[in-house]
Amino acid sequence: MTEHSRYNVGGQEDGGVLKNKLNINDQKTLEDAETILFSDAYKYFFGLLEKGKLKFDVKFIFQIHKYSLETLYQWAGKIRTVEISKGGVLFCASSQIEKALKEFEKILSQNMPASIDAKDIIIEKLAIIHCEFNAIHPFREGNGRTIRLFIDLLVVSHGFNPIDYAKSSQHDYIKACIRGMSKDYSQMQEVILKGLSK
Ligand SMILES: Nc1ncnc2c1ncn2[C@@H]1O[C@H](COP(=O)(O)OP(=O)(O)OP(=O)(O)O)[C@@H](O)[C@H]1O
Numbered sequence: 001m002t003e004h005s006r007y008n009v010g011g012q013e014d015g016g017v018l019k020n021k022l023n024i025n026d027q028k029t030l031e032d033a034e035t036i037l038f039s040d041a042y043k044y045f046f047g048l049l050e051k052g053k054l055k056f057d058v059k060f061i062f063q064i065h066k067y068s069l070e071t072l073y074q075w076a077g078k079i080r081t082v083e084i085s086k087g088g089v090l091f092c093a094s095s096q097i098e099k100a101l102k103e104f105e106k107i108l109s110q111n112m113p114a115s116i117d118a119k120d121i122i123i124e125k126l127a128i129i130h131c132e133f134n135a136i137h138p139f140r141e142g143n144g145r146t147i148r149l150f151i152d153l154l155v156v157s158h159g160f161n162p163i164d165y166a167k168s169s170q171h172d173y174i175k176a177c178i179r180g181m182s183k184d185y186s187q188m189q190e191v192i193l194k195g196l197s198k
């Protein structure tokens, strides 16, 4: 399936494949390149985490996106300028993203896991962070991978393993994201509970 048929967006497609700096025009090759870049980003940011250099704020989410995708896309680390919907669900209007991110910054600081938090409280907080970020969907592409990496860094900093989303089906994960769009975080909590281990 091409990007064009999956996403309702304007402008940047080139024969169904996202326009990119390396002029890759084959979808599979582009996806492979993205996979390599995100895997490099995991190594890079987990290296920084070991040095204790991370501050978990919105700026950092943008840094993750930029570092991960700037080899391929000029819009890496930048707010999208096109409207995006998935499965009939419209994400935040591009004109409202900046405002929504200011709200999200508050949500993020209110829901930072603390070392005294019980596991169920940490799961509640992570579900809110994941779902609220997804509802904004500030980037043109790569929103899911970026917030999952951010949350993985966060949980590892609290002594957990990275979250294993494969413990839930793709269907249940997407359903959890859809529910989260209307602030029902319960299914995302389920997904995180299944995937979170020490
Ligand atoms: N119908 C939907 N409603 C709400 N959220 C959705 C829906 N479908 C997918 N999502 C969310 O959007 C994310 C995909 O967004 P995007 O394509 O920008 O990220 P990605 O990193 O490229 O993809 P993926 O997360 O699939 O690896 C999914 O991870 C999920 O969180």
Ligand SMILES: [Mg+2]
Pocket (backbone or CB within 6 Å): 141, 142, 143
């Ligand atoms: Mg995508």
